[in-house]
Amino acid sequence: EAEVAQSPRYKITEKSQAVAFWCDPISGHATLYWYRQILGQGPELLVQFQDESVVDDSQLPKDRFSAERLKGVDSTLKIQPAELGDSAMYLCASSHDRSNNSPLHFGNGTRLTVT
Amino acid sequence: AQSVAQPEDQVNVAEGNPLTVKCTYSVSGNPYLFWYVQYPNRGLQFLLKYITGDNLVKGSYGFEAEFNKSQTSFHLKKPSALVSDSALYFCAVRQLWDDYKLSFGAGTTVTVRA
Numbered sequence A: 001e002a003e004v005a006q007s008p009r010y011k012i013t014e015k016s017q018a019v020a021f022w023c024d025p026i027s028g029h030a031t032l033y034w035y036r037q038i039l040g041q042g043p044e045l046l047v048q049f050q051d052e053s054v055v056d057d058s059q060l061p062k063d064r065f066s067a068e069r070l071k072g073v074d075s076t077l078k079i080q081p082a083e084l085g086d087s088a089m090y091l092c093a094s095s096h097d098r099s100n101n102s103p104l105h106f107g108n109g110t111r112l113t114v115t
Numbered sequence B: 001a002q003s004v005a006q007p008e009d010q011v012n013v014a015e016g017n018p019l020t021v022k023c024t025y026s027v028s029g030n031p032y033l034f035w036y037v038q039y040p041n042r043g044l045q046f047l048l049k050y051i052t053g054d055n056l057v058k059g060s061y062g063f064e065a066e067f068n069k070s071q072t073s074f075h076l077k078k079p080s081a082l083v084s085d086s087a088l089y090f091c092a093v094r095q096l097w098d099d100y101k102l103s104f105g106a107g108t109t110v111t112v113r114a
Helices: none
Strands: A005-007 A010-013 A019-024 A031-037 A044-050 A053-056 A065-068 A075-079 A088-095 A110-114 B003-005 B010-014 B019-021 B024-026 B032-038 B044-050 B056-058 B064-068 B073-078 B087-094 B102-104 B108-113
Touching: A005 A088, A010 A019, A019 A088, A019 A110, A031 A075, A044 A065, A044 A075, A044 B102, A075 A088, B003 B087, B003 B102, B010 B019, B019 B108, B024 B073, B032 B064, B032 B073, B044 B056, B044 B064, B044 B073, B073 B087
Parallel strands: A010 A110, B010 B108
Antiparallel strands: A005 A019, A019 A075, A031 A044, A031 A088, A044 A053, A065 A075, A088 A110, B003 B024, B019 B073, B032 B044, B032 B087, B056 B064, B064 B073, B087 B102, B087 B108
């Protein structure tokens, strides 16, 4: 079964440094999501793409976070500068489309630790 | 606004016993409801969904969920739990008018003891 690929699996960085995460969705999936999951909580949506366009980034801290999906396939999420409170699991997910019938398929995530 | 609540942080059951993980929702209009499971250091895996139709929905790994509109609930159930069912379970709701945004509950940790 096709999977959502994410890298790296783990990342340790010092505060004020820049960090980037990469996601390759399931082939043919038009919708891509980045979620942040703080330990003990449910995932929270950071940004949602439909093809190469952002359709929802209302919860993305835009002063330090950025996301792109230039060719409508893979995506990069960047944090600059990282803060201690950014330590979390960053999950990428994709779905065939935006409709209510399309379940999300998640990658295994990138666990970020900011020291 | 939409929200989903999982009133229990933890559920503990013995292997072979029935397992229930509770979920209630609050949305305007018809809800689209999902259950996901997460194993340690892994992403979420889709279990089942309710969109419309039969209130009892069957999903992966022997799980099922019952949609109850009057009680605004969507509880996850398994008749006979396995040790391998021990994981973190998330209920989620999606709403048509909110650009199909999927919102998750806080999660319930299930521990099945041998």
